[in-house]
Amino acid sequence: HAKKLGKNNYQFFTPEMNSAAQHYLKLEHHLRQALELEELVLHYQPQVKIDNGCIIGMEALIRWHNHAMGIVMPDQFIGLAEETGLIVPIGAWVLQTACKQARAWQLAGMPIRIAVNLSGRQFHRFQDQRQLLDVVLDVLKETELSPELLELEITESILMHKLDTTLDTLNQIKQLGVRISVDDFGTGYSSLSYLKRFPLDTLKIDKSFVKDICTDANDRAIVSAISAMAGQLKLELVAEGVEDQSQLDFLGGQQCNYGQGYFFSKPVPAEQASALLRQSVLQKQ
Ligand code: C2E
Ligand code: MG
Numbered sequence: 001h002a003k004k005l006g007k008n009n010y011q012f013f014t015p016e017m018n019s020a021a022q023h024y025l026k027l028e029h030h031l032r033q034a035l036e037l038e039e040l041v042l043h044y045q046p047q048v049k050i051d052n053g054c055i056i057g058m059e060a061l062i063r064w065h066n067h068a069m070g071i072v073m074p075d076q077f078i079g080l081a082e083e084t085g086l087i088v089p090i091g092a093w094v095l096q097t098a099c100k101q102a103r104a105w106q107l108a109g110m111p112i113r114i115a116v117n118l119s120g121r122q123f124h125r126f127q128d129q130r131q132l133l134d135v136v137l138d139v140l141k142e143t144e145l146s147p148e149l150l151e152l153e154i155t156e157s158i159l160m161h162k163l164d165t166t167l168d169t170l171n172q173i174k175q176l177g178v179r180i181s182v183d184d185f186g187t188g189y190s191s192l193s194y195l196k197r198f199p200l201d202t203l204k205i206d207k208s209f210v211k212d213i214c215t216d217a218n219d220r221a222i223v224s225a226i227s228a229m230a231g232q233l234k235l236e237l238v239a240e241g242v243e244d245q246s247q248l249d250f251l252g253g254q255q256c257n258y259g260q261g262y263f264f265s266k267p268v269p270a271e272q273a274s275a276l277l278r279q280s281v282l283q284k285q
């Protein structure tokens with residue numbers, strides 16, 4: 001790839017830009033092979049019912065273990081995957097792997113929800129090709145996972161573009177029985193009217209509002225307001241980024257029923273997630 005730029009192009013790059021560009025090319029080169037080399041891994045983070053501590057779901061979060069670069073986190077490569085279109089096969093792999101895992105848990109007597117992230121450009125790329133629904137259908141059929149156990153996490157930005165087709169697609173997904181949640185809620189620029197227009201099940205309060213909930217009166221006000229609104233609209237509410245007991249105590253006093261964050265568990269590999277689940281089931285009995 002680097003060669004294609006041609007020798008003369010180098011004069012337009014400062015040394016910093018040059019090395020950033022080189023890093024990007026290297027990343028892209030490796031990412032193209034990541035699926036084939038089986039370098040992608042899913043970790044799972046519990047979603048917990050606040051009043052009894054039971055795990056009701058797991059969010060699948062992708063990691064990339066590259067032989068040359070080590071562990072690469074999603075924030076470092078999802079954007080690149082979107083730009084290159086690699087997000088389509090990678091996204092299908094994530095869905096497939098997560099549903100397969102959730103089906104295994106279901107068969108083991110631990111039927112919990114699996115939450116899978118769909119990024120904005122991933123959603124619209126799929127949608128342009130009328131593929132998203134097909135991919136979801138195929139994966140459900142192949143893995144035999146109950147549709148109610150799958151939740152797709154979308155962002156507010158998805159709800160702002162191509163409103164009519166987006167609404168169609170989400171309605172069709174919803175008709176399969178699959179749940180839809182809005183990730184990082186409160187950080188986007190969309191209007192609240194989408195909350196009644198779209199077939200949503202869950203809002204996830206962004207962790208930036210939860211972080212200083214114990215000390216910042218504005219954050220408390222925002223979380224209280226979102227909680228009350230979600231309750232009225234009959235939407236489930238998950239607080240992201242719960243890191244300590246005092247945050248949990250505040251959330252417990254609100255109409256926020258579910259939490260996710262390091263306080264309960266970091267995202268962990270499938271084996272460890274299974275162990276957490278077994279523990280949670282025992283605790284319930
Ligand atoms: P997200 O969907 O909002 O996921 C939550 C992020 O917050 C995760 O970062 C998680 O590790 C982190 N987190 C969880 N609990 C805590 C906490 O208590 N404190 C703090 N400070 N952070 C916490 P991660 O795994 O690095 O993922 C970052 C983002 O990358 C995700 O944000 C999601 O938007 C995206 N992503 C991850 N996996 C996928 C995927 O399979 N497909 C797509 N399209 N995007 C993905
Ligand atoms: Mg998410």
Ligand code: MG
Pocket residue numbers: 183184204206207240
């Ligand atoms: Mg989030």
Ligand code: MG
Pocket residue numbers: 183184
């Ligand atoms: Mg996010």
